[in-house]
Amino acid sequence: MKNLKFLLTFVLFVALSATSFARTPKYVFFIIGDGMGISQVYATEYYMGQVGLGELNFKHFPVVTMVTTHSASSLVTDSAASGTALATGRKTKNGMLGVLPDSTAVVSLSEKAKAKGLGAAVVTSDALVQATPAAFSIHCPSRKNTDDIALQQINSNIDFMAGSTIYGKNTSTAELIRMAREKGIEVFCGEKAYSPVKGKRVMYLSENPEEAVLPYTMDNKDGKRSLKDFTAAAIDYMYSNYRKGFFMMIEGAHTDGAGHSKDAASTINEVLNLSRSVDIVLDFYNKHPEETLIIVTSDHETGACTIRGSKLNLLENQNGSITALTDSLTLLAADGKEVTWSAVKNLLRKQMGFWDDIPVSKEEEKVLTALYKEAFLDFESDKEADLYHTNRKLAVEAVRYIESVSGLNFYSSSHTGTPVGLYVKGAKASEFMSCRDNTDIPATVSRVAGY
Numbered sequence: 001m002k003n004l005k006f007l008l009t010f011v012l013f014v015a016l017s018a019t020s021f022a023r024t025p026k027y028v029f030f031i032i033g034d035g036m037g038i039s040q041v042y043a044t045e046y047y048m049g050q051v052g053l054g055e056l057n058f059k060h061f062p063v064v065t066m067v068t069t070h071s072a073s074s075l076v077t078d079s080a081a082s083g084t085a086l087a088t089g090r091k092t093k094n095g096m097l098g099v100l101p102d103s104t105a106v107v108s109l110s111e112k113a114k115a116k117g118l119g120a121a122v123v124t125s126d127a128l129v130q131a132t133p134a135a136f137s138i139h140c141p142s143r144k145n146t147d148d149i150a151l152q153q154i155n156s157n158i159d160f161m162a163g164s165t166i167y168g169k170n171t172s173t174a175e176l177i178r179m180a181r182e183k184g185i186e187v188f189c190g191e192k193a194y195s196p197v198k199g200k201r202v203m204y205l206s207e208n209p210e211e212a213v214l215p216y217t218m219d220n221k222d223g224k225r226s227l228k229d230f231t232a233a234a235i236d237y238m239y240s241n242y243r244k245g246f247f248m249m250i251e252g253a254h255t256d257g258a259g260h261s262k263d264a265a266s267t268i269n270e271v272l273n274l275s276r277s278v279d280i281v282l283d284f285y286n287k288h289p290e291e292t293l294i295i296v297t298s299d300h301e302t303g304a305c306t307i308r309g310s311k312l313n314l315l316e317n318q319n320g321s322i323t324a325l326t327d328s329l330t331l332l333a334a335d336g337k338e339v340t341w342s343a344v345k346n347l348l349r350k351q352m353g354f355w356d357d358i359p360v361s362k363e364e365e366k367v368l369t370a371l372y373k374e375a376f377l378d379f380e381s382d383k384e385a386d387l388y389h390t391n392r393k394l395a396v397e398a399v400r401y402i403e404s405v406s407g408l409n410f411y412s413s414s415h416t417g418t419p420v421g422l423y424v425k426g427a428k429a430s431e432f433m434s435c436r437d438n439t440d441i442p443a444t445v446s447r448v449a450g451y
Contacts, residue, residue: 025293025427025449026245027238029281030109030441031058032086032132033274034079035256037301038066038421043264043312043408044271050313056271057278058296063424068417068437069300072101075417079256080143082299082438083135087249089442097131097149098139105139109247109442112451114157119242121160121234125214125227125273126253128153128163128203132299136249137161147171154180159246160237162204162230164214173209193225194233198241204233216254216266216321217273227252231277235284245291247449250277258321259302260387262396262410264403265318267305285426293427293449297441298420309407317353318402325351325395332376339376341369344394352398364401371397386413 033040045056071081073093084092084099087108093101100106110120124133129149134140138152147168153161154176166180167173177187180203188194189205206214206225215224231250238246252274258266278296285292320328328347332339348354348368360368371394375382382393403409422441424432428448435441445451 023290023427026291027284027288027293028109028113028245028247028445028449029250029284029292029294030086030248030445031250031274031278031281031294031296032083032252033255033271033296033298034126034132034251034253035259035300035302035415036252036271036274036298036420037303037305037416037418039305039307040255040259040267040271040301041421043305043307044268044275046307046310047268047312047315048272051316053272057275057282058294058423058425059421061294061296061423061425061429063422063429063432065422065433065435066419067297067422067435067440068419069298070417076415077300077417078143078415079131079299080135083132085438086132086297086299086441087135089439089446091439095143096141097134097143098137099141103141108136109445109451110136110158110249112446113245113247113449116245116451118244119159119238119246120157121238121246121248122158122162123160123227123230123234123248124163124251124253125230126163126251127212128161128166129168130163130253132251132253133161133163133249144169150176151179154183154185158201159241160202160204160234162202162234164206164211165209166203166205167212177203177205177209194229194237196240197237202237204230213253213257216258216323217269218266218319218321219324226276227273228276228280231280235280239284247451250281252277255298256302257388259305259410260413261322261389261391261399262303262386262403262413263322263399264406264408264410265315265399266321267303267408268312268315290427293429293445294425295432295441295445296421296423297438299438301416301418301420302414303410304412304416304418306409306411307407308409309405311406312408314353314358314406315402315408317357318351318399320351322391322395322399323389325398326389326391329375329392329394339372341372344368344372344376348398352402354398354401358402358405360401367397368394368401 071077072091255270
C-alpha cells in the first residue's frame with residue numbers, strides 16, 4: 001500500500017512538473033462564475049450524476065484549490081471589488097472598479113495583454129457595464145456611474161466585447177450603440193448575429209439590447225443568444241485576428257442572481273450553462289494544448305449554499321426560474337380574471353412538478369393555499385424583493401419547498417465571505433497551486449504569460 005501511495009504521488013508530481021516546464025501560454029481564458037461557490041459546483045456535479053449528465057468538466061481540471069475573496073473594506077466582497085482583484089491583482093473597496101482605494105487606476109490583465117501586442121476580449125451574460133466585465137475594461141471609483149463606464153468601454157482598446165447590452169444611467173442604449181459605431185466598432189445586435197470580422201473592434205449584444213441581462217438558462221426556451229454563443233464568437237474573432245496570442249475573460253453572471261433569489265434549480269442550471277462555455281474553450285484547447293491556459297473561478301459565493309440532502313434530481317422537475325414562475329402567476333390574473341386555487345395548483349404541478357413528481361405535505365399545502373388566498377382573494381401585497389428581483393411570495397415559497405425536499409439549501413440572500421474554488425488546466429497550470437487569495441490569480445497569470 002505504501003509503495004502504491006508513493007507511486008501515485010510520484011506520477012502526480014511528474015505530471016504537474018511537466019506543466020511547469022510547458023510553453024508560455026499564448027491563449028489565456030479566465031472564466032468567472034459570478035456567485036459560484038464550492039457548494040454550487042459540487043451540487044451541480046451530484047445533480048448531473050443523478051440525472052445521467054456525467055461529470056462537470058472544470059471540476060476535474062488537473063489543478064484544483066481554493067482562494068479567499070475579501071475586499072479592502074470588508075470580509076464580504078461585492079462584485080466590483082472582487083472583479084478588480086481578479087483583473088488587477090490588487091484589493092480595493094466594495095463598489096470600486098479598476099482602481100485602488102484612493103481611486104488611483106491600476107492596470108488590468110486586459111491592458112497588460114494589449115501592451116504586449118496581444119488581443120483582449122471581455123464576454124459576459126450580463127450587461128457590459130456591470131461589475132465583472134467593467135473591472136476588466138475600465139477604471140471608475142463607483143460601479144454606479146454607468147455613463148462613465150460605458151463611455152470608457154467604447155473608448156478602450158478591448159478588441160471584442162460581448163454582453164446582453166450596454167447602457168448608462170443618463171445615456172440610452174441606442175445612443176451608445178451609435179457612439180460605438182462612430183468609433184469604428186462593428187456592433188452586432190438585434191436580429192444581426194455575429195459574422196467574421198477582421199481588423200475592427202467588435203461589440204456583440206443580445207437580440208433585444210434593451211433587456212438588462214440575458215434570460216436565465218431555464219427560461220431561454222426560444223434559443224435566444226446565450227453565453228455559449230458569445231464565447232464561440234469571441235474565440236472565432238480572437239483567433240482570426242490575434243494568432244500571436246490573446247487574453248479572454250468570460251463571465252457567467254446568473255449564478256449570482258439565482259443565489260440572491262435562493263433558487264436552487266436555477267443555480268444548478270447556471271453552473272451547467274457556464275460549463276457549456278468551458279466545453280467550447282476546451283475544444284480550442286484540444287487544438288492548441290501546449291499554448292492554452294484555462295482558469296475557472298468565482299468572484300465570491302452567493303447565498304450561503306449548503307448541501308443537506310441527496311435528492312438533488314428532484315430539481316429537474318422545476319422548468320423555469322423563480323422569476324418565470326412569478327410571471328406565470330401574474331398572468332393568471334391578467335385582465336382582471338378571477339384566479340382559483342385549482343388554477344394555481346395546476347400551474348405549480350406544471351412548472352414545479354408538485355403533487356405528481358414531488359409529494360406536497362399537508363402542512364406545505366396549507367402554506368401555499370394561505371399565500372394564494374392572500375394574493376388572489378384578499379388582494380394583499382404579496383411581493384418579496386431580493387437584490388435583483390421582486391417575486392410573488394407564492395413563487396418564493398414554492399422554490400423554497402423544492403429546495404428543502406431536494407436538499408440544496410440557501411441560508412442567505414447575500415454574498416458571503418466563503419472561499420471559492422480555483423480550477424486550472426493547460427500550459428503552466430501547476431503554477432496556480434500556490435494561489436491562496438484571488439489577487440494571486442492575476443499575479444500568476446502575468447508571470448506565466450509574460451505580461
